[in-house]
Amino acid sequence: MEIIGHRLDTPQRLYAFGELMLLPGYATLSPREIDTSISFEGLNLKVPFISAPMDTVTEADLAIALGLEGGLGVVHRNCSVDEAVAMAEKVKKAQIPEGNATALKDKNGHIAVGAGTSPLDIDRAVALAEKVDLLFTDVASFHNAKLIEGTKKIVKMTGKKIVIGNLGTKEGVIHSVKEIGKENIAAVKMGMGGGSICITTDVSGVGSPVTFGVEQAALALKELGLLDEIPIIADGGIRYSRDIAFSLSLGASMVMLGNLFARCEESPGETITKDGNRYKVYWGMGSAEARKKRLVADRYQDFGRGKQVDEGIKMHVPLEGRVDEVVERLSSELKVTMGYIGARSVKEMKNVARIVVKTATQEKVGIQ
Numbered sequence: 001m002e003i004i005g006h007r008l009d010t011p012q013r014l015y016a017f018g019e020l021m022l023l024p025g026y027a028t029l030s031p032r033e034i035d036t037s038i039s040f041e042g043l044n045l046k047v048p049f050i051s052a053p054m055d056t057v058t059e060a061d062l063a064i065a066l067g068l069e070g071g072l073g074v075v076h077r078n079c080s081v082d083e084a085v086a087m088a089e090k091v092k093k094a095q096i097p098e099g100n101a102t103a104l105k106d107k108n109g110h111i112a113v114g115a116g117t118s119p120l121d122i123d124r125a126v127a128l129a130e131k132v133d134l135l136f137t138d139v140a141s142f143h144n145a146k147l148i149e150g151t152k153k154i155v156k157m158t159g160k161k162i163v164i165g166n167l168g169t170k171e172g173v174i175h176s177v178k179e180i181g182k183e184n185i186a187a188v189k190m191g192m193g194g195g196s197i198c199i200t201t202d203v204s205g206v207g208s209p210v211t212f213g214v215e216q217a218a219l220a221l222k223e224l225g226l227l228d229e230i231p232i233i234a235d236g237g238i239r240y241s242r243d244i245a246f247s248l249s250l251g252a253s254m255v256m257l258g259n260l261f262a263r264c265e266e267s268p269g270e271t272i273t274k275d276g277n278r279y280k281v282y283w284g285m286g287s288a289e290a291r292k293k294r295l296v297a298d299r300y301q302d303f304g305r306g307k308q309v310d311e312g313i314k315m316h317v318p319l320e321g322r323v324d325e326v327v328e329r330l331s332s333e334l335k336v337t338m339g340y341i342g343a344r345s346v347k348e349m350k351n352v353a354r355i356v357v358k359t360a361t362q363e364k365v366g367i368q
């Protein structure tokens with residue numbers, strides 16, 4: 001088919017979080033009465049926050065701290081299978097302080113935890129399937145024949161549902177769901193190129209901003225009649241609470257956070273002090289630093305050229321505080337949005353939210 005010559009006639013417009021705004025709605029509850037919880041595969045998350053499976057974000061300590069606050073930690077895969085299993089076991093052994101009603105508990109009363117795996121790393125997936133509550137495929141672009149085949153194998157061998165991703169388009173979601181089977185998919189994770197440490201789009205020109213990706217997934221699942229069955233996770237580029245609110249308003253049920261959790265005391269990265277300020281190291285899983293630790297060769301394409309292409313960078317993020325403090329801030333701010341738009345629950349956000357695009361921002365005039 002001849003399509004050359006008309007590709008720019010009707011290009012799709014993509015939006016960054018900063019271009020969006022929510023219109024106020026009719027509020028009936030005070031922020032204290034608003035509910036940020038969401039149920040996901042039998043787990044009751046008190047906050048819809050999942051930590052990214054990255055080696056500067058989620059190891060056992062952060063997963064425990066986040067689990068105690070009602071979110072889900074996903075341990076990374078930039079390590080041996082034994083090390084990943086040890087992380088999961090450490091989370092399961094952690095004590096839940098008496099009287100903690102927010103903790104994310106599995107059916108045995110232990111802290112729930114997820115783990116990242118490559119769809120091609122069957123040994124890791126099988127070893128972790130018994131140890132964790134949920135497996136997440138952790139690849140930059142899931143819409144790939146080999147990765148879909150590998151995931152099918154994992155599902156067959158473990159007999160468990162799996163979170164697939166990342167995906168960026170409606171076609172990718174429809175195709176992947178049909179191939180793997182709706183009954184085998186715990187969630188679809190959307191977004192490509194939007195991560196704060198990500199240079200995939202600069203290098204390759206390819207991406208799917210999470211605003212666009214989430215909406216694409218919603219359209220795909222609607223078409224498949226699965227909107228209420230398969231939740232959407234927004235992943236990459238979420239910096240402010242408003243970005244969480246936009247993601248949930250566009251159709252996501254949960255958000256995955258890298259940068260925001262790398263800023264916590266419990267994240268594995270080292271702390272450095274510069275000019276009296278404390279920072280934590282944070283790098284992409286496709287960065288030279290992550291590869292130095294252990295080759296995550298299959299997360300990003302190799303193309304057999306011998307030299308790996310950098311798709312992530314290293315940065316230092318300000319140390320913000322403990323996980324409980326960061327979760328408290330993010331969830332309080334999310335409740336403010338929910339109050340303003342008149343949503344009583346996360347689920348209700350996508351039904352009541354009215355999203356508009358800002359054409360100009362108002363300048364703040366004055367001094368502080």
Ligand code: IMP
Nearest residue numbers: 052195196198237258259284285286312
């Ligand atoms: P952040 O919350 O904006 O920092 O984005 C975190 C997300 O970026 C992760 O959950 C991954 O989906 C993605 N990611 C992690 N490492 C890399 C990388 O090296 N390049 C591109 N994307 C990455």
